[in-house]
Amino acid sequence: MTTNTESGSPTGRARAVALAAGRGFVLALVTLPPAVVLYTLTLVSLALVPVGVGAYTTPWLLTGVRVFADRRRMLAAEWAGVRIPASYRPLPEGAGPWARTYAMLRDPAVWRDLRWLQVDMTAGFVTALLPAALVLYPLEGLAVAAGLWRPFSASGGYWYGFVHVTGQASALAAGALAVVLLGLSPLAPRLLAAHFRLTRAVLGASQGELAERVRVLTETRRDAVDTSAAELRRIERDLHDGAQARLVAMGMDLGTIEALVDRDPAKAKELLARTRRSSADALTELRDLVRGIHPPVLAERGLGDAVRALALRLPVATEVNVELSGRADAPVESAAYFAVSEVLTNAVKHSGADRIWIDLHQAEEERGGTLRISVTDNGRGGAVIGAGTGLAGVERRLATFDGVLAVSSPAGGPTMVTMEIPCA
Template structure:
């Protein structure tokens, strides 16, 4: 029973491989050929202006087919092909979108894959089905041939010259080829997937750059974490710790004065109670600076709404999040928005601000803007540079548009997935 089940699984896999191979043939001939022709024409038309609009559409279509091939390679053959594309710019300008696509090396590798896949996809796609059909011909057709031939030839050699022996040999060879096709078909399909991997995966130079970026990001994250620890230690030493030491001294003095001067002891205890309240408040502020309770309880949506209410100017808040990100990503997003709002309150001289947060294409998009005096520059250091490093630790990006005279618009993106979907997003004005 076990061997029968295993044999049935082999047959099902072989038949499925034939179907998938034929799908690859259709893609190679009916999709890759038109796409390559349109790619050449759209790039040729760029000087005429038509290609500025047409080329991005065609190149993104090529990218879509390549992404489909990546998915098939992973699901059908277990060959992972990472997506190597550079981040898409947040712009509607056709010229910038065209430049983004043309300067990405992965675009040209996609085009090269499209060309080479035309003959190779046809050959490797047909091969599993061709082996199966030819093997089945030897098994099913040869016994009925006898001395009848098609143009003088049977499945493997001229049947009319060898008679029954030829028929028996044809059946045996057909059965062997059929069995072989069930085993070899998935290997042929995997060969096609490996061919796709050789062109569609990130190049070595891209991987080297990525490793260098990750090393730099890790170093910056370690430095930022060390600076954050020093800040917490300094705040504890200069704030809550000093107040607790003074509190302990006041209580000790009150104990000594309790019998000799109860009135003075009572005043010291009152001061101690006041100092304890201030120390507790400072500890709460310190905890909020590490991980705000409102963020844990209400998520990024509620935490940003609460932040907006603390600003001394109107803040339009529009948030559309169908779920919650992981805690580290959520925390990074919260502090990024908090730093931008703090800059608005301190430096912008703005009369109004706005916040827009949404999730699309597996990226958390945050836009914080104001109508202030402008001139914000992350390169000058300070809080914005720290936020840029914090986002980079999660492969996030930050773009600042702040001409003199304003407005200032800060666009931040974090790649992430959402979970725990909610039924309704929120929007409002702080």
């Protein structure tokens, strides 16, 4: 309540106007030169991409543009409460300059940044300077009325707006105009907010991109529902054909044992032994079923140890390298685990490899980072997404979490399957 009262008082309003004018002045004069330099150098670098030089300079310059845009996003949130979310695509880890350049140039957010630089150097500069002009220009008019016009009287007078000041009477007219303009100075905070709304209009995602995003999300969520339904049917089938059938048989055997225990103890003992074996088999099947739903080691010890345990059960020599700074959310870990499991199953069944390498790495970023997993084998190669190898299912599983799947598998091998999943 104290803050609201203070901001509604004349002193609070004057402070807000002065603050908006100062911030607009800083934006107009301090950010314009970097925008011009970044835009010019980026155009030159893009022109040099075909000859090879631009492939090395463009990623650095586009990263600088991104940092510059992120700085404006932060100022928009802090100074005007205007939120401008960033929507950059993740860059491939360990990629060369050509791959990084093409990946960045395929990102619509990068081209939005460049269009924003054009706007920021023109309309953005004007809208940033207006709050300061609404405060400083009336002060100049009052100074003219107080006698600032006198040094210019010998050279034809002084122009203030549309008032030609040649004497004290016209100077007072200029002062009256300054008072009128000074009455508009409370609009300075709104003009500063208008500058940031203009920034949001250019830097924000377009309606077409949002529609495409909704379409992708709808498709991936539908795939997730279909996958969940198929998983439930599998669990029901496994229970019906496995543990449930054994439990029914055990119940019948126990009934028979109850009838034989007095008149044929030897036969009853034989049935008891068989029932004990059936109970052990049913317990094993239930454990396998639970492991297929959510492995206990994954819940207790995390993705790294779960993948190591998975590798120990493979008939192929497997090396696992884990570089994880922490644990991701449980759904992300589960999706990653079963994706790795499916890829390893494909490698064992179809590749003919005698060695497999698994690397788990977490890239630290702002929103939780990205989980990057690569599975490499020395098999015959030729793996293709959608060719019946199960990789299409892995791709759908990862897409539910905005993850991506990349496969490099030339004929003759080796095969490298790379998966990236946002941790947030």
